[in-house]
Amino acid sequence: MRRSSTFARQVLLVRVGRRDGDLHPSDLSPTEHRYADRQRRRYGLDRLSRPTLGVDPTLGLDRADIDAVMPVSPAMPPMTQADEARSIPLLPGERTMARRVKFGLVNACTLASLMLGMLAIFLAMQGEVRLAALCLIACVGFDGLDGALARRLGVASPFGAQMDSLADMCSFGLAAPVVVYASLAGSVSTAAAAVACALVAACAAIRLARFNVSPKDGRFFCGVPTTMAAAVLAVTVAIGLPVPGAVLVAGVALLAFAMVSSFPYAKLARLVKLPPWLWLAPVIGALVDIRLTFALIVVGYLVSGPVLWLRQRRTA
Numbered sequence: 086m087r088r089s090s091t092f093a094r095q096v097l098l099v100r101v102g103r104r105d106g107d108l109h110p111s112d113l114s115p116t117e118h119r120y121a122d123r124q125r126r127r128y129g130l131d132r133l134s135r136p137t138l139g140v141d142p143t144l145g146l147d148r149a150d151i152d153a154v155m156p157v158s159p160a161m162p163p164m165t166q167a168d169e170a171r172s173i174p175l176l177p178g179e180r181t182m183a184r185r186v187k188f189g190l191v192n193a194c195t196l197a198s199l200m201l202g203m204l205a206i207f208l209a210m211q212g213e214v215r216l217a218a219l220c221l222i223a224c225v226g227f228d229g230l231d232g233a234l235a236r237r238l239g240v241a242s243p244f245g246a247q248m249d250s251l252a253d254m255c256s257f258g259l260a261a262p263v264v265v266y267a268s269l270a271g272s273v274s275t276a277a278a279a280v281a282c283a284l285v286a287a288c289a290a291i292r293l294a295r296f297n298v299s300p301k302d303g304r305f306f307c308g309v310p311t312t313m314a315a316a317v318l319a320v321t322v323a324i325g326l327p328v329p330g331a332v333l334v335a336g337v338a339l340l341a342f343a344m345v346s347s348f349p350y351a352k353l354a355r356l357v358k359l360p361p362w363l364w365l366a367p368v369i370g371a372l373v374d375i376r377l378t379f380a381l382i383v384v385g386y387l388v389s390g391p392v393l394w395l396r397q398r399r400t401a
Contacts, residue, residue: 175244187238188245194231195248198224202256209260209267214322217264221319224256228312250293257315258289265337268322272330281334284341289314292344305349305393309386313350314340317383324376339387348390349397 174180176188201224208217231249235241262282269278289311299307317340326333370378 177242184240188240191231191235191240192248194227195252198227198256199252202260205260206263209264214268218319218322221261221315225312225316250297253311254293257311258286261315261318262286264322265318273334277334281337284338288341288344305351308346309343309350314344326376343387349393350390
């Protein structure tokens with residue numbers, strides 16, 4: 086009975102098509118074509134597309150307009166040009182064996198940063214917060230190494246940029262807050278530590294997304310970069326700053342908001358060009374008291390953003 090009813094529906098479909106003048110050689114073609122014709126008849130779209138049915142020609146309806154409003158089955162999405170296009174190669178340019186090896190080396194550094202971030206999370210869960218912080222510092226090193234190698238070896242690519250951004254989110258947007266949360270356990274309330282670390286993760290995601298779609302400035306960062314923020318948090322945990330827990334929570338939240346701020350922060354290339362005597366002072370201070378020197382450097386860097394912003398506003 087089921088087979089006979091299916092055959093009967095096909096016969097009725099053919100007869101209706103003959104009556105409406107719509108029978109084509111492909112009426113008994115695959116299901117999606119019959120489904121499209123059935124939807125046209127159900128919503129009266131064939132009547133709108135025929136000029137012989139009394140439709141006002143001033144409406145300006147054509148086949149493209151009707152196809153645009155016709156409902157589409159979610160199980161059978163319409164074909165687009167993107168579906169028909171071929172896959173884009175991950176490494177643009179000449180694809181020689183030497184360039185592939187270089188490309189693999191650069192992405193291996195990115196994956197190493199990602200794996201070290203995962204290791205930092207595992208260590209923090211076991212209570213080894215100092216060792217986890219050292220893994221984060223190694224993540225910062227590999228994050229800077231992959232970009233430098235990509236430019237040096239001439240294998241920079243959009244794929245590598247996206248890989249670096251995803252690895253940064255895992256290592257600096259997730260692993261760093263987890264390590265900080267583990268280090269704050271017992272010294273502050275759980276809710277306060279959780280909120281501050283969640284702010285770091287959320288602001289890191291916003292910062293990375295904004296960086297990917299914003300035009301690049303060769304002189305300044307717009308907000309504190311995630312790599313710098315993660316390095317500050319990792320060094321803070323590694324050296325164990327002797328400050329109250331409430332001050333640490335406030336500092337973590339302030340650093341999170343600094344990442345999504347619009348203040349300009351100098352890049353490392355500009356800091357390297359500073360006079361040598363400016364670098365001598367931190368070195369001497371680190372030999373005397375590394376914790377105090379680190380805290381002063383971090384505060385000075387955070388304050389430099391608003392100062393540069395005010396200076397640009399006055400000169401504009």
